[in-house]
Amino acid sequence: MQHGKYRFIAGFLVPPLIVYAVFVVSPFVQAFQISLTDWSGLVGSARFVGADNFVRLWESDEFWNALRHNVYMLAFVPLVTLALGLFFAFMLNVGGRRRRNEVVTGVAGARFYTFVFFFPQVISITIIAVIWFNIYNPDPDDGMLNSLLGAVGLDGLQNAWLGEKSIALWCISAVMVWGHVGFYVVLFSAAMASIPRDIYEAALLDGASRHHTFFRITLPLLWDTVQTGWVYMGIIALDAFALVQIMSVNMGGPDGATDVMPLRLYLTAFRDSQYGYAAAMGVAMLAVTMAFAVLTLRFARRERIEY
Template sequence: MLTSAKTRMYGFVFSFLVIPVALYAVFVIGPYAQAFYISLTNWRGITGNPQYIGFENFTRLFSDEVFWAAVRHHALLLVAMPLITIAIALFFSFLLNLGGGSKGGRMTGVFGSRLYRVVYFFPQVLAVAVIGVLFQAVYRPDGTGIINGLLDLVGIAPVGWLIAPDLALWSIMGVLVWQSVGFYVVLFSAGMAAVPKDVFEAAALDGAGRFRLFFSITLPLIWDTIQVGWVYLGIAAFDCFALVQVLSVDRGGPDNATTVLPLEIWRNAFTFSKFGYASAMGVALFFLTLTFAALSLRVTRRERIEL
């Protein structure tokens, strides 16, 4: 009788899983497997059968200066972008949820926190292409640009935000941070909301100031949420094709100062018709992303605090 009940349960679960798993295999695992195969060929993506060339694309890849420039840019993005975004989002989240202090025995956010939540989240509803066009006007290198127009008012010469090799990548990173902060404010606010308010109120009654409340209580209790946010931001740093495509000079310029791997994959595939070489870059990007996620989860792992 028990075996029959288990059989029916497994059959019920299987009937719900078989279609999603099949779709995932066809539309996700299938293209991945195809990309791995194409990376071992010299296929040009138009006509003819791919010719197997083994690891020739990968050998060429590791001697490609543009590829290594893109990897260095990703390394900078992986360090700077998550740190800046998480720091800003945590600061805003703390203000919106606990920054108002204890009022009537309850922890509250700063005045107008509901409005601020909408304002911070607003960039998330804009398409990436729209954000790129918007910041083209912000970063315009002459006095008609918004930032350079403000600098001109105080007597500072216009700055080539997107045409100076030393500034271009940082300028694009600023847009990535601006776009991302709102989502992580919501994410961290949800993490703080999951912590019982009694914990914060007890700490406030014991005389804990905002600094101690944040670093000694809030940060450890939402560490799992921060860990997830760090991984998400790292993956986003590997996937910044659209903004670089729209904002950079000559698609990755000047002088490859802003190029990233997704842009090089697109360029090799659809500009130079080197689909085999582009697939090799895609495979490299796949393993870089997996390595980052695994290392991040390992390095940031800490003992869970139970309440």
């Protein structure tokens, strides 16, 4: 009977594990194999070169420039996105004024605001990039942002935006925040809904302010969700391929100011036909992503709070 139980469990586990190995693990292994060659994309053109691609990568100024931009986005995008998501979720769930017979409630119109915040999530990333590319259009007549600034008398703040080397990357990062904050509003709202209202009511009746309620109750009880969101948002920040490809000047410009690792990999493989070198970039990206995830889960770990 015991032996039959194990066969029954294996019957459910083996097929999905095989599918996972073929479609997930196998491509990673093949990418590492290709990274050790000088393959140009043609059948039979691969020649084993060992670690030459990784040495070349280490000495590449273009790669380090792209990695630096990803690190900038990694430091900015998750922090701002999660902070805004927590703030908006808190206001929509427990940040409203006290009403009759209700001690804890969200702001008026919370459901409508939730829909507004989540709306970018139902739009394709390509459409988002095209919309914001036109918003950032430097033409004072055609660009929405510059037109708005001119209409309110702030002509001095008009800028080339995506064409300005010093701010182009931050403009794209702002779009990334705008496009993802709604997801975290809904995620954190769902997590807050599981927190017993009695805890909030007891804190408010004891005279706790909204500030103390958030930092002493909400944030500690949501920390596991925040930690998971931080890893997920960090992976998105390390990608940023679609936004940069569509929105940046000449894909990564001006003058490499918006170049990121995935875009550098794409250009190396499909423009320069250096698939072995591009695979080495992919392996490096995997290492950076895994290091970020492990460090985040390690240093952001806190003792779980039960309620």
